[in-house]
Amino acid sequence: MTDTPTASSASTAGSAPTAGSATSAAAAASGSDLHLDLPATGGRRAALMAALREAIRSGRLAPGTRLPPYRTLAADLGVARNTAADAYAELVAEGWLTARQGSGTTVADRAEPVAPSRARRVSPPRPIAHDLRQGQPDAASFPRAAWLAAGRRAITAAPNEAFGPGDPRGRRELRAVLADYLARARGVRTDPERIVVCSGFAHALRLLFDGEGAVLPARENGPLAVEAYGLAFHRGLLARAGVTTVPLPLDEDGALVGGLAGLPEVRTALLTPAHQFPTGGPLHAARRSAVVDWARGRGGLVLEDDYDGEFRYDRQPVGAVQGLDPERVVYLGTASKSLTPALRLGWMVLPDHLVDRVLAAKGEREAWASALDQLTLAEFIESGGYDRHVRRMRRRYRDRRDHLVAALAARAPHIEVSGIAAGLHAVLRLAPGTERSVLKAATYRGLAVDGLADYRHPLTGRDEMPATDGLVVGYATPPDHTYQAAVAALCGILPPPL
Known part of the structure; x- marks a missing residue:
């Protein structure tokens, strides 16, 4: 049986090893930490074999898992080397383990876990064919090569301070590029200081409505008008924040915003004007103007979810409602539909009077999007790759x-x-x-x-x-x-x- 350490190296923070737990620096150096609980009394070899069998049988050690060398395991568990070596050898003979010269000891391929006899059998879900x-x-269409190239350029050119704590607004490079892009492609009127980078639309909703530091707390702002059809996930998020939502009926021209006049307690409306989600109609031009006029007269806000505004196929996309009044419309956009939801990058274009309040709600560091992803997206847009x-x-x-x-x-x-x-x-x-x-x-x-x-x-x-x-x-x-x-x-x- 080989006892050659593996070539890989892993570092683990640790405390002093005990007789019942294999978590030492030696095991970390071998690249194969292994936790086993052994009873304090009784035969050590039999206990070690029983612990290994149970770990394999339960599935905690899957087929192909590399075990630490027996010397390392013995040191970690406080047992004699011969005890660990004999336990390995016997389990190899029983078919639980496999040992090859130069490859170490691994869990055998045929050592499949056995389901507990008392476990309730659950019929597997029918597989999804389509x-x-x-x-x-389309996940396969993510521009991997162009994104990697943009990332290399962005990180190479980034100043040293980009690798520090950063700005809660988001990287200046991205906010400047977004201000230009949104003005050109979506008709948004803004400047970099009024853009706050976030981790997507749901994060923006939480900043606006959820928690003690919410920008638009329910106790002060009242109910939120929403479209009669939309994502239940967003309604649930708002409900957990204590926000009551009031539905606005829809037709082929979008939300019937005229109904807002009959809701005196409502000061904020959340809409998808470019392409109502999910029914598909755009907000009619007259209604776009009407909802902005309502917000002005009510001293309220329109939250514009521009979730897929770039993708219109029968004509040029309609510009953002925000362009009609930047002080009464909060524009919310993300890269989730245009690039990938895995990126977790979004942006809020805010009225001037809300910027500091949103930054205060965002807090210290933990809720910030990755600065490296922001730099990459900025370069991707600026280089023309995004277009x-x-x-x-x-x-x-x-x-x-x-x-x-x-x-x-x-x-x-x-x-x-x-x-x-x-x-x-x-x-x-x-x-x-x-x-x-x-x-x-x-x-x-x-x-x-x-x-x-x-x-x-x-x-x-x-x-x-x-x-x-x-x-x-x-x-x-x-x-x-x-x-x-x-x-x-x-x-x-x-x-x-x-």
């Missing part, structure tokens, strides 16, 4: 939406695709009373897709806005090689015309 859930871009990526993805998503619409026209012409040609999802209108059965059929066939009912605000009155059956289909999620099959599977579960 994922058409909304919420994320090229957005244009490329705009073509890709337009083609995917076109394929979906064409497939429906051919196989289910009675199914309407609502909303404008934009974004990363489409809503398919279904006949009344059919949504639940269609979702069951989708689950049975391994198709993951969302129902429209899940997005409806529970306080939306049926007289104000009748409920509509439908599917929210994310056409950005499947990889290219499975997309046509995913659309075909979708068409296969749609109900026939009544």
Whole structure:
């Protein structure tokens, strides 16, 4: 049996080793820390073998796991070297372990964990064959090479202070680039000092509404008007912060903002003007002006969630509502749809009077986004890589939406695709009373897709806005090689015309 330490090295903070725990510096140097609890009395070899068998049987030591050399294990556990060597040798003979000269001792491949006999058996979930859930871009299209190149350039050119604590507003480089980009591409009127970098839209909501330092605390600001359809996750976040949300009905021209006049206790409205989520209609120009006028007259605010504003396929994207009045609109954007949600970068374009309050709510350091990611994104935008990526993805998503619409026209012409040609999802209108059965059929066939009912605000009155059956289909999620099959599977579960 070999006792050669591995080539890898790991450093662990530790206390002095005890007789019952293998966590010494020697084990750390071998690259294979191992924790085992041995009884204080009884035969040491038998106890060691029993502990190793139990760790393997339970799955804590998976097949292929490298064990520490027996000398290291013996020192850690306070047992004789021969005791550890004999235990290893016997477990190798029993088939629990494998030992090869030069490779050390590992858990045998066939030493699979045994499920406890009393464990309740749970049927495994049906595997997802096709994922058409909304919420994320095409992961395979992330521009890895261009992003890495931008990162190298950004980090090479970064000043030394960039690797220190930094500014709670976010890196100046990113805020300056964002101010230029948002003005050019989204019609936003701002300067770098009014931009605060955050970790995404949910983080922005928490800064505004959650906690003792919230910028817009519920006890002072009153209820928040939201669209009748939206993410339940965001409603839940607001509810946990003590914020009451009041739904605004929708039609094909977006939220019916005229209803705000009849809600005297409401001073803030959260909208998705460029592309209502999820129903798909943009906020009509007259309503855009009307909601800004309402905020001015009420001394309130409009929170503009521009979650996928760059992706419109039938015409140039409509500019941000923020451009109509930068002092009454908080503009919220992220890289989650344009690049990837894994980046965890977003930005708040704030009225001047809210900047210091948001910075105070953000606090000291812990809630800050990675400075290195910020530098990389700044370089990616400034070098033109971001624009090229957005244009490329705009073509890709337009083609995917076109394929979906064409497939429906051919196989289910009675199914309407609502909303404008934009974004990363489409809503398919279904006949009344059919949504639940269609979702069951989708689950049975391994198709993951969302129902429209899940997005409806529970306080939306049926007289104000009748409920509509439908599917929210994310056409950005499947990889290219499975997309046509995913659309075909979708068409296969749609109900026939009544």
